[in-house]
Amino acid sequence: MTEKPRRKKVAITGFVEKKHKGEKIAVLTAYDFFTARFLDRAGIDALLVGDSVGMVLYGEKSTYPVTMEMMLAHTSAVAKAEPAALVIGDMPYMSYQPSLKTAVKNAAKFISEAGAEAVKLEGGIEMVATIRRVADCGIPVMGHIGMTPQSIHRFGGAKVQGRNEKSRQYLIESAQAIEEAGAFAMVLELVQADCAREITAAVKIPTIGIGAGKDCDGQVLVINDITGMYDIFQPKFVRRYAELPPLIEKAAEEFIRDVKSGNYPSDDESFV
Numbered sequence: 154m155t156e157k158p159r160r161k162k163v164a165i166t167g168f169v170e171k172k173h174k175g176e177k178i179a180v181l182t183a184y185d186f187f188t189a190r191f192l193d194r195a196g197i198d199a200l201l202v203g204d205s206v207g208m209v210l211y212g213e214k215s216t217y218p219v220t221m222e223m224m225l226a227h228t229s230a231v232a233k234a235e236p237a238a239l240v241i242g243d244m245p246y247m248s249y250q251p252s253l254k255t256a257v258k259n260a261a262k263f264i265s266e267a268g269a270e271a272v273k274l275e276g277g278i279e280m281v282a283t284i285r286r287v288a289d290c291g292i293p294v295m296g297h298i299g300m301t302p303q304s305i306h307r308f309g310g311a312k313v314q315g316r317n318e319k320s321r322q323y324l325i326e327s328a329q330a331i332e333e334a335g336a337f338a339m340v341l342e343l344v345q346a347d348c349a350r351e352i353t354a355a356v357k358i359p360t361i362g363i364g365a366g367k368d369c370d371g372q373v374l375v376i377n378d379i380t381g382m383y384d385i386f387q388p389k390f391v392r393r394y395a396e397l398p399p400l401i402e403k404a405a406e407e408f409i410r411d412v413k414s415g416n417y418p419s420d421d422e423s424f425v
């Protein structure tokens with residue numbers, strides 16, 4: 154295979170500039186070295202090492218069991234691919250909520266131990282002090298509002314946010330407060346499309362939607378959702394771009410057949 158020419162590194166400044174140039178931003182999750190390489194070759198703008206790893210790689214039912222150790226290991230694998238894409242590490246449940254000191258200590262581990270270039274943390278107005286403190290330490294922070302999975306019980310399930318005036322007001326004020334606190338971008342998850350459009354117009358930093366309609370500055374999806382590798386359930390906003398499980402099953406069936414029939418290995422595949 155001929156190598157594609159190496160892309161220019163996407164830095165935080167370039168990422169933010171895309172909004173001002175009107176260029177849509179494409180983000181996918183990645184949790185390992187090789188997927189990071191493939192997505193980077195495809196030209197992705199940022200790789201989010203999401204705490205969704207708990208559900209899509211470890212079979213957990215939520216993101217709650219995901220630990221700092223898991224996140225650092227997966228972030229480190231992605232960063233080792235040396236992608237041109239921006240690498241963003243997702244701070245897991247209770248790695249930043251307890252205190253500003255805990256938040257800074259753990260955010261710094263993503264940068265200094267795992268090689269991330271930015272961190273993401275969930276929460277609106279109530280997380281502004283944390284975002285400010287981490288950003289003031291020189292660590293780029295991506296905010297995340299809407300239906301934030303680490304607070305799913307508070308929302309009573311994965312419910313679309315911004316549908317009534319109170320929720321809409323809270324989201325707009327949160328977005329502005331997050332920007333003012335120094336975040337470089339924010340994820341809008343499961344946000345009613347008109348509300349997401351209003352938020353996007355109200356802030357200068359890029360909004361990256363997931364289930365938040367077409368007017369966000371960019372979109373993020375989970376790689377295992379778009380390839381069919383997470384087949385437990387498919388949210389309405391997911392578009393399947395590939396169906397990998399049947400290909401894997403077929404490869405395994407052929408291998409099993411070849412082993413059982415003695416067709417594998419051949420002499421060429423042996424050290425004779």
Ligand code: KIV
Nearest residue numbers: 182203204205340373
């Ligand atoms: O963990 C994750 O993958 C995320 C995205 C869905 C935004 O937070």
